[in-house]
Amino acid sequence: MHDIRVIIPAFNEEKSIAQVIGAIPDTVNEIIVVNNNSTDQTASVAAEAGATVLTETRMGYGYACLMGLNYVDKQSKTPDIIVFIDGDYSDYPQELPKVVAPIIKEGVDFVIGARVKSLREKGSMTPQQVFGNWLATTLMRLMYGAKFSDLGPFRAIRYDKLKELGMQDKTYGWTVEMQLKAIKHRLAYVEVPVRYKKRIGISKVSGTVKGTIFAGVKILGWIFKYGFK
Structure with missing residues (x-):
């Protein structure tokens, strides 16, 4: 059996976090919710649902993910696979076995859960999200030969490769940093x-003008920064 840990960054997700935790298959060894300075009951709801709850007071998706990884790094037994998923219940956590299958069965290093149009609920992604994904993945293809179609948050990666x-x-x-570095490090991905x-x-990113602009600048910044290395 593979040791799988799930990291869920969460900011004010008290209405959804228990559903996310409850839908994650029992084959997962540990569910880690990183409470990213929430002002609601996210932490207590997540703990009651059975997750390990950490607190990161510095606001930021990356800060929360790094906090989760720091916790995992300090465990006496480290995992084989790390899965990232959002705490808003927009993904289907029960699809986790499908996302990790290429790693377990095919020797792949990194898997993106791609939010393809045919499987998306109408209105689940804003026009700016759809355009942003298209622009970012198109630039990555033209500049680096990448074969990504999405920057989806539901993803799985071998722990040792993630550390690299x-x-x-x-x-x-x-x-996008993870995807760019996966290309640079020649990881096998699908x-x-x-x-x-x-x-x-409400989305903290696409649900606000400030969040949308800031996210776009950060994503394009990473893509062009790598282009000039």
Whole structure:
């Protein structure tokens, strides 16, 4: 059996986090919710649902993910696979076995759960998200020969390979940083089509003009920074 740990960054997700935790298959060894300075009951709801709850007071998606990884690094037994998923219940956590299958069965290093149009609930991604994904993945293909179609947050990666990447981004650039570094480190990667639905609550990124602009700047910044290395 493979040791699988799930890391869930969460900011004000008290209405959805228990559903996310409850839908994760029992084959997972540990569910780690990183409470990213929430002002609601996210932490207590997650703990009651059975997750290990950590607190990261510095706001930022990357900060939360790095906190989760720091916790995992300090365990006496480290995992084989790390899975990242959002806490808003827009993904289908029960599809986790499908996302990790290429790693377990095919020797792949890194898997993106791709939110393909045919499997997306109408309105689950905003026009700016759809355009941003298209722009980012198109630039990555033209500049680096990448074969990504999405920057989806539902993803799985071998723990040892993730450590090799030396992840740094503290905010919205976390997902694209991982994908760019996966290319640079020549990781074997694939995309697996996953279902996607409207999130519970309002998005902290695409739900605000400031969040959308900041995320776009960070993502494009990573892509062009790598282009000039």
